[in-house]
Amino acid sequence: MECVLKKFGSYENFEEVTGGTVLPKSQVWATVRKYLQKEGCVGEVVVRLSDELLSQAVMMVESCRPTLTINLAGARQHWLEGMLRHEIGTHYLRGVNNSFQPWATAEGRKQFGLKPANPTEEGLASLHSVLLRKQPYLWRAALLYYTVFHAGSMSFSQLFGHVARFVQHPDVRWEYCLRAKRGQTDTSQPGCFSKDQVYLDGILRILRHRRNIDFKMLTSLGKVSYEDVEKLRHLTVIHNARVPHFMRDQDRYLQHLEHIVAVNKVDDLTLQQLLP
Numbered sequence: 001m002e003c004v005l006k007k008f009g010s011y012e013n014f015e016e017v018t019g020g021t022v023l024p025k026s027q028v029w030a031t032v033r034k035y036l037q038k039e040g041c042v043g044e045v046v047v048r049l050s051d052e053l054l055s056q057a058v059m060m061v062e063s064c065r066p067t068l069t070i071n072l073a074g075a076r077q078h079w080l081e082g083m084l085r086h087e088i089g090t091h092y093l094r095g096v097n098n099s100f101q102p103w104a105t106a107e108g109r110k111q112f113g114l115k116p117a118n119p120t121e122e123g124l125a126s127l128h129s130v131l132l133r134k135q136p137y138l139w140r141a142a143l144l145y146y147t148v149f150h151a152g153s154m155s156f157s158q159l160f161g162h163v164a165r166f167v168q169h170p171d172v173r174w175e176y177c178l179r180a181k182r183g184q185t186d187t188s189q190p191g192c193f194s195k196d197q198v199y200l201d202g203i204l205r206i207l208r209h210r211r212n213i214d215f216k217m218l219t220s221l222g223k224v225s226y227e228d229v230e231k232l233r234h235l236t237v238i239h240n241a242r243v244p245h246f247m248r249d250q251d252r253y254l255q256h257l258e259h260i261v262a263v264n265k266v267d268d269l270t271l272q273q274l275l276p
Helices: 002-008 011-019 025-038 080-098 106-112 120-130 139-151 156-165 170-181 194-208 215-220 226-232 250-263 268-274
Strands: 046-050 057-062 065-071
Touching (some): 002 011, 025 046, 025 080, 120 194, 139 194
Parallel strands (some): 046 065
């Protein structure tokens, strides 16, 4: 977050310079169609556009069909494909791969003694959001974590004032504070909804172990933690596993991760200290 402010002066300037313009519906549809073709998912995913979503996008199963709802306000020219890598290239494809595995059910996960899919799932998806950007700052994941942390000791109004250092626009700041305080019956009291810390948590764990993770296998195994890959490697059904286009060249994929580490000034020593 400090890197972004130092380079761009404000979040609003960062968003404008690196995100580009908000796309009209016609261009959103065109970008989505092109991405679905890249991943061989045409006709598999229902896509909806919304003006009322709290998050940037959400992937759910509705009426037995995978459905992606996109927030039009966040559909920016240079960021939309990153959102599609997050929702379809990560969540959807890992879900499809998971459905073929012996641990596809809750009972199966228990039988194999699997760790929870998070924070790996959301960490991986968040990295994929910025993976191919020239300036892959982990701003959103960091600000979500930061806002939740301070919500635990602040009222809504205190939090709203505190976050102003990083986000000046009141509507955007309101959304971050609302996410951190959702579920609280009295927002004048300290308290938070901590789920939004999972993104940065997962990112840092994956970056910490990036050179030792078999990312293709991690995706092929489905909704599993990177910590379970070696245990499951010889049990997986991979003849029909689907790997997103941006992960097929593992050397190039690792280069992108190294670039993310360098741009965000998160060196290996710091990662080792954070996660011994």
